[in-house]
Amino acid sequence: MSEFSRADVCAVAVAETFRGDGEILVSPIGLLPQVGAKLAKLSFEPEILLTDGVASLLANVEPVGAPLANPVYEGWMPYRLVFDTLWSGSRHVMMGATQVDRYGNQNIAAIGDFAKPKAQLLGMRGAPGNTLNHPTSYWVPNHSPKVFVEKVDVVSGVGYDRAAQLSAASRRFHEIRRVVSNLGVFDFETPDHQMRLVSVHPGVSVADVQENTGFELVVEGDVPESRTPSDEELSLLRERIDPQGLREKEIRG
Numbered sequence: 001m002s003e004f005s006r007a008d009v010c011a012v013a014v015a016e017t018f019r020g021d022g023e024i025l026v027s028p029i030g031l032l033p034q035v036g037a038k039l040a041k042l043s044f045e046p047e048i049l050l051t052d053g054v055a056s057l058l059a060n061v062e063p064v065g066a067p068l069a070n071p072v073y074e075g076w077m078p079y080r081l082v083f084d085t086l087w088s089g090s091r092h093v094m095m096g097a098t099q100v101d102r103y104g105n106q107n108i109a110a111i112g113d114f115a116k117p118k119a120q121l122l123g124m125r126g127a128p129g130n131t132l133n134h135p136t137s138y139w140v141p142n143h144s145p146k147v148f149v150e151k152v153d154v155v156s157g158v159g160y161d162r163a164a165q166l167s168a169a170s171r172r173f174h175e176i177r178r179v180v181s182n183l184g185v186f187d188f189e190t191p192d193h194q195m196r197l198v199s200v201h202p203g204v205s206v207a208d209v210q211e212n213t214g215f216e217l218v219v220e221g222d223v224p225e226s227r228t229p230s231d232e233e234l235s236l237l238r239e240r241i242d243p244q245g246l247r248e249k250e251i252r253g
Helices: 006-017 031-042 079-087 127-133 206-211 231-241 246-250
Strands: 025-028 056-058 073-076 091-096 135-140 175-181 184-187 196-200
Touching: 006 031, 006 091, 006 175, 006 231, 006 246, 025 031, 025 079, 031 091, 031 231, 031 246, 079 091, 079 127, 091 127, 127 135, 196 206
Parallel strands: 025 091, 091 135, 135 175
Antiparallel strands: 056 073, 175 184, 184 196
16 A cells, blocks of 8 residues: 555545435535545545535536636535525534534634633534534544533534433434544444544554543543555545645644
8 A cells, every 4th residue: 555644544534424425415614524525425425415615516526725627517506405405414514623522512613701702713603503403523633632622612513412402303313423633533422422532543542642632532442543545545635636735734743
């Protein structure tokens, strides 16, 4: 196998979050999520639907970080139709997280007291509706105790503990699928839906991950290494999806 970087491993881990999704709308927000979603579409999940970022679905995969060169349009997807898809559970979004806690609550709104924050961030955006209406995953390029916190300052995306307080109808499609960081992969497939360490990236230990996490992770037995990219996947990443190597600039460590 050819040499690969941490960014390549992260791209594969992101792609794996979309495995099994089939013909649903995938909304990857940010560079690495876009790279991973496109890798999934070109390899093991060809039926997922990706937009051009404006109002159309694309049948082909265009490189990230460049204007569309040869787009092949296969459908119309204006913003209002996204909501119809969202409310039906037929969408999987990967968002960022300025903070995320052990139950998957996510914050992209503000740091500190919401009434007088130390830092104003993006706001709630679509996080509440996303997390309650369809599968949601998170990408964190800089894993640290400031991001993986005991309790988020503001709840933008709804985690499992808060979703449990809602009616069954309100949380019928709630699912925090995965968290992928520059150190490892995490899920919430535990009895009380606390964050579990699924895999560590090559060169990272379980101790490294726990040291950089502000709460105790669920660790079950020997934690495996994250899957590394195949030669075919590396070729897709380097030649078709991200020939400029932009993904390398997003990873720390």
